[in-house]
Amino acid sequence: MDQPPEGEGWIHEVKFDGYRAQIIVDRGDARVFTRNGHDWSTKFWPIALAGQALPCKSAIIDGEVIVCNEKGASDFNAIGRAIKAEPSRLCFVAFDLLHVDGRDLRSKPLVDRRAKLAELVRDKPGRIQFSESFEGDATAIFRAVDAMGLEGMVSKRADSRYRSGPSKSWLKAKCFVEADLEVLGVVREPGEAPLALMAKGDGSRNYVGAAVIGLNRAMKERLWERVAGMPGRAPKGIPINKPNAQWIKPGLVGHVRFLKGEGGLRHATLTEVRED
Known part of the structure; x- marks a missing residue:
């Protein structure tokens, strides 16, 4: 196993095994883009449809498109089959909010961005889910993630600003x-x-x-x-x-x-x- 960072000032999330993507909401329309900037709204149409129902005029939401197996864990190999035959199985796990209703949040601390994100998507039915975070003993959390058969976890500095690409403020620990x-x-x-x-x-x-x-x-x-x-x-x-x-x-x-x-x-x- 990898080892997560120790010490204070970190929050930890489950690492989902899927396709990194962003939902862009603009004046009642919503589109889903891949990490490389490809518009996959037609492939991920249930997620795009769910994005249209969010209580905002505009937003950019960072997250992961996943499909869950019978145990509730994300299954990377099932995504391709779901796109072709079972699009209703596609879900979007949201973990960061870059813009909302004309406000650029990228310079705000992660915990503030996630608080706004939680208001936007948490406890709302549909294909878009909030990625819950955990605080405390990173090693104990990682051992629990490993015991559940999950891929790993992502540790993020609570006060970090949003930066695209690799960052020492976002560290992955894989199982x-x-x-x-x-x-x-x-x-x-x-x-x-x-x-x-x-x-x-x-x-x-x-x-x-x-x-x-x-x-x-x-x-x-x-x-x-x-x-x-x-x-x-x-x-x-x-x-x-x-x-x-x-x-x-x-x-x-x-x-x-x-x-x-x-x-x-x-x-x-x-x-x-x-x-x-």
Whole structure:
């Protein structure tokens, strides 16, 4: 696990596993934009519709588009399916307010911005929810987040002004897990970090994702020898297109560290390999 910042002056929120976005409300209309500035109002139409019902003439709200699983945790892999088939499952978790009714709040302390945000969205039915915060022992909060199977938490300086991009005032602490998985093959491309293609460790050879190869030199050399000396075929039904993949025969186990959450591997690193 990562470690959250200790000390006073921080507030902590659950880190939701979704798409960062902003709702922009203007004279009765509402649009939803991605982190990169793309207008996804038609894809996130239930959220845009909910934005039109907010009690303000104009606003810019920062947050995360998520889909919750049956346990109530955000499920990143379900967002794409929800956009296509179940848009009613989309929710927007609001955690900051940049503008409201002509007032630029970005220079105000975070706690003041969030107080205005709470007035705007908290306790109102619909697709837009308020991201609740916690104060106190950061390590204890983080352990509780980890025990609930969540991705992590974000710690923010209570007095911080709004700044786009990375900031030392907003720090993420992510929950990682480790597991033994089967190595199906590798992908080596010029200028890119080498990747290991991984499957469940139950012998099914069901693909679960790719992991950056973070092996020491000796283990990496043994892996390249295995790739060269025991070539294999792509497993049947593998749901990815990897024309440059080098597949290997079954029998190689990899120890992988990856981000906790639903579905396949995310932010994964292969740290060890051994023969089954």
